[in-house]
Amino acid sequence: MFSALSHLDCSRTCERYDADQVQGVSAAGVPLLARYDLEQVARSVTREEIASRPPTLWRYHEVLPVRDRANVVSLGEGMTPLTALPRYGAAIGLPRLLMKDEGLIPTGSFKARGAAVGVSRAYELGVTGVAMPTNGNAGAAWATYAARAGLDCLIAMPVDAPSITRTECVASGAELYLVDGLIGDAGKLVNAAVGSRSGYQEVSTLKEPYRLEGKKTMGYEIAEQLGWRMPDVIVYPTGGGVGLIGIDKAIRELQELGWIGDKLPKLVAVQAEGCAPIVEAYESGAEVSEPFPNAHTVAFGITVPKALGDFLVLDAVRRTDGTAIAVSDADLLAEQRALASADGAFICPEGAACMAAVKQLRESGWLSGSDEVAVLNTGAGLKYPETIPVDVSTLPVDGRIPDPA
């Protein structure tokens, strides 16, 4: 058995859907969640056997949706390092700080996980083209994996999205459009276009069920890398929230499989002050978020003014005794440099938002110095070269390097 996928569930009503048809959202308009026969998985594979498999996310194939191994579209994604940050951690009072470094994955962002699994399953179900709005990294990753699978790909992104992500789409041969607006505006264009194209599936965030399955593998990997247990706290930069919802789903599956104990990590959703709809909803006690006006932050990947899965993020944060916190662009940019100079890790601004958040949560006493905290760095700093100003002088060829001050 390659996959134990059994069916899909509506995330609000639990109504069942057929997993072997192409599906979008449920009749209630909310995400569908993939369900597996976990008893069968627990009987057929052990943690030791998984540990002996190749170091990609496909090592968890029983709990992924692709039924036939031949349909797996892979560029070697997954099993990114869970790295200690000794100097930076000590400096902010968290000596047990860990970073799951998703910068070291094809396309340089964790969007590769969702794309690998989403594209593989779309290919398996006979889809011939995928279309999506994106803040950049998801489009780049889906374009890359669509090329690998031989699928057509239509991407629309805000004109302000990181320019490297456009380049990646063009390099992969995707049909690319830039929109003078935000991701929601790109979404309207894509939705209208897909209606008239046969064979195309709209694969916007949480509007198809399998991207989430790819992203949940971050939770499986954290558990495996810690010797099949969870840290005290997991901190995630939240846009659409797919990574956090996925990690929460992974933890519940792992517990049902009996592969980790009962301890739940606190899940922390981090946003930027310039786009913090989920933080506002968390603070006001609301179950869903309100669209955030005039959204803007340098952490472009988390510029999502209204997320389809907001209620799932809020539920996960509250159920695990976690929290939601917003940080300023100035603070996250400062932490991006502080971490790179302390521990040699050049992370993306979204990951840096999490560093600013853990620093503040330690200062406020929400985190204690003995907590083991795992931060998701969702992408490589290399994809955002303009976030660090470089102000150095050019020397004449016969010049001289000044003596140290």
Ligand SMILES: *Cc1c(COP(=O)(O)O)cnc(C)c1O
């Ligand atoms: C997309 C993205 C995020 C946010 O991911 P969601 O699943 O939408 O919450 C965070 N960081 C980076 C680098 C991203 O590209």
